[in-house]
Amino acid sequence: MMTKLIFLTGAGMSAESGISTFRDSGGLWENNRIEDIATPNAWASNPERVQEFYNSRRKQIMAAQPNEAHLALKKLEKNFSVEVITQNIDDLHERAGSTNVLHLHGNIRFSKSSGPNQECAYYPIDGWELKTSDKCPDGYSLRPHVVWFGEAVPMYQIAAERIKNADILIVIGSSLQVYPAAGLIHNARKECRKFLIDPNGDELGVSKEFEVINASASQGLKTFLNHL
Ligand SMILES: NC(=O)c1ccc[n+]([C@@H]2O[C@H](COP(=O)([O-])OP(=O)(O)OC[C@H]3O[C@@H](n4cnc5c(N)ncnc54)[C@H](O)[C@@H]3O)[C@@H](O)[C@H]2O)c1
Known part of the structure; x- marks a missing residue:
């Protein structure tokens, strides 16, 4: 074997x-406080900002090479x-x-429903941009398929x-x-x-x-x- x-x-x-890593940038991710971009509260209070952050990370990741x-x-x-x-x-x-x-x-190249039962299905994102107006079949906005703090x-x-x-x-x-x-x-x-x-x-x-x-x-x- x-x-x-x-x-x-x-x-x-x-x-x-x-x-970039978290640790090497002093606990920030690309100059953002984690609480502002990677928590359920951040999504509830400012989904556009969260979406924008992950869109820009996705763009960067797609341009990067292994x-x-x-x-x-x-x-x-x-x-x-x-x-x-x-x-x-x-x-x-x-x-x-x-x-x-x-x-x-999670995997940033995918999205999932922001509604309940969000662990059920993942949808590949075509390109780098996910919009807050993009909805999944259950009618909820699509959010990045990432696990947030908390x-x-x-x-x-x-x-x-x-x-x-x-x-x-x-x-x-x-x-x-x-x-x-x-x-x-x-x-x-x-x-x-x-x-x-x-x-x-x-x-x-x-x-x-x-x-x-x-x-x-x-x-x-x-x-x-x-x-x-
Ligand atoms: N690439 C990504 O997808 C990405 C980037 C940043 C943060 N995150 C998320 O943030 C969380 C951060 O926790 P973490 O422990 O993964 O990261 P971390 O940022 O807390 O720690 C990164 C570690 O990588 C080390 N490091 C720096 N340069 C290195 C190199 N060239 N080779 C090897 N090691 C190097 C640092 O010394 C440090 O110990 C993760 O759970 C992840 O979800 C992901």
Whole structure:
């Protein structure tokens, strides 16, 4: 049986594609306060602003390209069973060719209903723009398919179950400060080898079970490959 590698990726995975992280911009996302653009309250009080923010993120993501690190994960599928669990809402893993990608926080290229039962259906967005006047079949406005702060993470349990089966868990580019996603690492078995790749890895306070590689995603993956 092939060794099962599970990658848990965060915003740092896409940093080398030119997409900024939260942590590196002091808790802001492209100069916006999280409360103003990524919460249910923000949507309720100013849906146009929220829509505009995600439209501009979508435009940026569509113009970005998968980086060396995204491509390296795809390559590993030749010799390993590879699963990617990403906190990112970009689609760069998919565009690099990874075949097994679970999005914990949604995928910005899709929309969903802003009404009740919003977890039922996702609609691909044609182009970069979603308008507040765009409605889904149930008559509610379409909102980006992203999990906002304060919302449940429907894929959490599935991700937790997958991580239990990992032979090697590799966390890349996550500050491990956004919960519940950060808690996923505790589902790995004791025998599972654990790596953290992050230029600030030493500061992130992971347990001693983790082998920390203080490097960018692309450089850190090269070092990681030497451990396989
Ligand atoms: N690309 C995206 O989709 C995107 C971008 C920003 C934020 N987000 C959302 O914000 C949340 C932020 O939490 P998070 O923990 O993922 O990100 P975070 O911003 O809290 O932390 C990013 C981490 O990446 C590291 N990093 C910076 N440059 C790196 C590089 N070149 N290679 C590897 N690591 C690098 C930083 O040291 C930091 O530890 C996520 O849950 C996600 O939904 C997504």
